Amino acid sequence: MDLRELETFCAVVETGGVSRAAARLHRAQSSVTVRIRQLEMSLGVNLFERNGRVLRLTAAGDALLGYADRLLGLAEEARAAVRLDTVCGRLRLGAMESVAASRLPRPLAEFHHRYPEVMVELQTAPSRELIARLQAGTLDAAIVGDEVDNARFTRVPLYEEELVLVAAAGSALLEDPRRLNGKTLLVFYGQGCAYRRRLEQWLQTLRVVPARMLEFASYHAILAAAAAGVGVSLVPRSVLKIYPQRDALSLSEVPARVARLRTLLAMPRTLHSPTLTRLAEALRADATRSASSGKPR
16 A cells, blocks of 8 residues: 555545546546555455446445545655645645635635645535544644634634624514524524524524524525525625625624634644645734724735
8 A cells, every 4th residue: 555546546536436536646547447456455455336437435445535635644744844844735724614705715816826836625614524624634724613622723813703693685583683583594504503503502592492494505595595585694794795695685783792703723733734834824914914904805
């Protein structure tokens, strides 16, 4: 088992097939097939179930995937360490969907312009899922809205988000949060969203019980549903500012203890990489500029 075999294995899993993996790796399909066979022979197990051209991970393949990601990450860290201050390679960054949409385009563009040899892979997910990926070693860093274990992670404070209630323009539901009792809430999918938990906890203190919660995978969809009168949501003002149909929405401020939420860049304390250090510096600088200007950059 060598790194090239593991790289090929991960590429096949991520792209969903040998031909697409070959295109990504700029290799012949036969070369990809040979490396997968060699990896299976060295491990003594089948990593894929083959049904024609369709490949599915076996239990052994699924178990290997997490280790392969970590081994490749360690290899990249080792390369960076011996190159001293060379900033290059792959960097796996996670972020909440709202942050990815409203905060990251400018600093990532600036970072790419300054360090073109770095390939940033951006993954979006709710905060708790991102923390789980950090712990599993499938992410190098993540921007989250939750507190993280200080013993395991280095934390860099970034953006302070202001959360506001949104509904269709002129909606009476925003006049008093108690009017949300028996109504519909629009939330991000899953229980790992920091904003969703903030809304649920606040309504519990008010003894407000919504009739239903509709889950969405993007804030653009949440805002569109709110504008159409489907329900009410709690969203970052930074996301609202980039929504093109803002005139179709009304908003209402909430108490400061509910509204204010600081996002953090979390990185494993065991990971030391010049590339990651430069990215953290770029994000912190952008967050400082954003705070001084009073608006998301």
